[in-house]
Amino acid sequence: MTTTAKLRGGVLLRGVGKSYGTGDATVHALRDVDLDVEPGELAVVLGPSGSGKTTLLNVIGGIEAADHGRIRVAGRELTGQAPGSLSGFRRRHVGFVFQFFNLIATLTARENIEVVAELTGRGDRGRASELLAAVGLADRADAFPAQLSGGEQQRVALARALVTDPDLLLADEPTGSLDMATGRTILRLLQDTNREGLGVLMVTHNAAVAAMAHRVVTMRDGRVQSVVRQEAPVDAERVNW
Template identity: 45%
Template sequence: MLLRVTDLKKSYAGADGPVPVLRGIDMQVEAGQTVALTGESGSGKSTLLHLIGGLDTADEGKIILEGREISRMNDAGRAAVRRSSVGIIFQQFNLIPSLDVAANIAFQARLAGSYNTSEANALAASLGLTEHLRKYPEQLSGGQQQRVAIARALAAKPKLILADEPTGNLDEATAGEVMAQMLALVSQTGAALVMVTHSPRLATQMERQLHLSKGMLA
């Protein structure tokens, strides 16, 4: 089992006291598995993804990734796990504007000490980015920027990819193309993928679908 989440709870401070977001999440993800996480806006999908990725801390519960309980780690420990084992793809792309496409793709892999030029170039080629490697993010379309974000996440060879509405800012045709490319590459690398999406059509392309409602998984 690659990922195990047990009785995960998270609340945020509200004007009248704590507001529960996650009320006891249990889930498991096997190596190489693809999982869609659906639910209404505000149901806690992004919160759950951020907790799994070590970007935030839970109030209660356990998150165990590759046998390591990241829910008990400090900031430095969680950051080390992200560098070595987790790739994150955001809806807003989160590319570094001062770096060109090639440097953006290399960024996470260099942090992880796993950068390989030929593999990065092959990733870029498979995503149609070869002719854009010396361009900067502002010179790219939204679809091209998201492809760079996907390449950056995969270049570090993570065991787990977390994608938060990765096609949410793209038109339907571009979203379909980017999604197909991402799933093909994830399959080739053997990484597991947990993806937040509002799209039933995209969710059905994943091996499993989990629905989050009122802080609980169904």
Template identity: 60%
Template sequence: MFHSAGRDRRAHRTTTLPDAPALAVLQGVSKTFGSGDTAVHALARFDLTITAGELLVVLGPSGSGKTTLLNVVGGIEAPTTGSISIAGRALTGLDAKGMSALRREALSFVYQFFNLVPTLTAYENIAVLAELTGGSVRTRVDEVLGEVGLAECADRFPAQLSGGQQQRVAIARALVNRPRLLLCDEPTGALDLDTGRSVLGLLQGLCHRDDRAVVLVTHNQAIAAIADRVLRMRSGHIVDDMHQRTPLAASEVCW
């Protein structure tokens, strides 16, 4: 059960944060899997603007289109119809090389499962991606490990880290390319309450630095309390889009 610790959380409906630059714009986006009578319409004429500096939590039951939304925004899946732009660049027409370049420059993913290479240290797991971004690998890896509070764990292997620490390494790896847009799919789904709060607190802080936006997909209703903006989905449609004036600190969330 979610508890609000007595705070008054008044909200109003909106579509963007005032005066914030747009990082992702979806116009008329649909995504259909299959055809004919067996077709599944995962997204239906979807319009959405994601703005800098916001933590956007996307809620909905299984099959509502949440993960499909992340995948089309991240260029993993192409929309059936409509247009998408990321940091001012249109995804339409990008080949695999162009899409890879855009991911390196503008966006990153964090998943429920950490996907760390067990034979590499925390430092090495991040360095593998840092080598693709240019500049000093050591400087970048040290910087992001410090950003997630794991500077002292650089030489530890995943098996020597707690679940929360492993997820922080995964987040550090996602940050190594300095993404403007961080896309998170159930990032606390494999964590206990206290560890999950810690990771949520990290994500909450990240979205308010460097004009970055964090999009967090979850089925956990309680997590919506920390969001600047909450998007609720059902059957591929937006059924509610709400900007919260006073999000809770992650440490206050219970589920």
């Protein structure tokens, strides 16, 4: 973890629950989850499909409201917030990176980043070129998503997530559809971003990725089974799977 940059993006959850459906069809996605992630940490959430990882990410990011429990993210209380307030919180404080990129097919790489700055009212559209250069895509700014490889699209998605200067970056299986070499590139970019002080919370089914985390959270059946603090995370280049 960086020791010179301002550390951002802490998470505190207490007794957080989230269910879907009713009666016999009820699915308990989160069951009284307690979790602490310090500002500036890179945390990895592990667990099989259906363990509650993505729901956890959605609740932390304000995409969904919890049914009960206390939620504090980046110094802001989300407990009991109305949908409109959660939407404002997302725009101002959280960046998202998803497995399947979610780029707009009719916009260029640069425009995909610019549109987020414009729609959220945060960030500087002019940073798009700077961010593309930071992820190694300065020469692909005018390419459309269909003209980019999977790894290039994911790098655009990361640049898009950073254009609003968030406090916390949430990544849901960001390397799940990539080969190991390309996946390592994404992990290195996430780690570099974290070393600048930005909190990063990454969901993955890939246990090998946990080696680069400050904090490793394991989930099963909607519960946190274990939390392990690692004092010496490895460099992303050393992650193998």
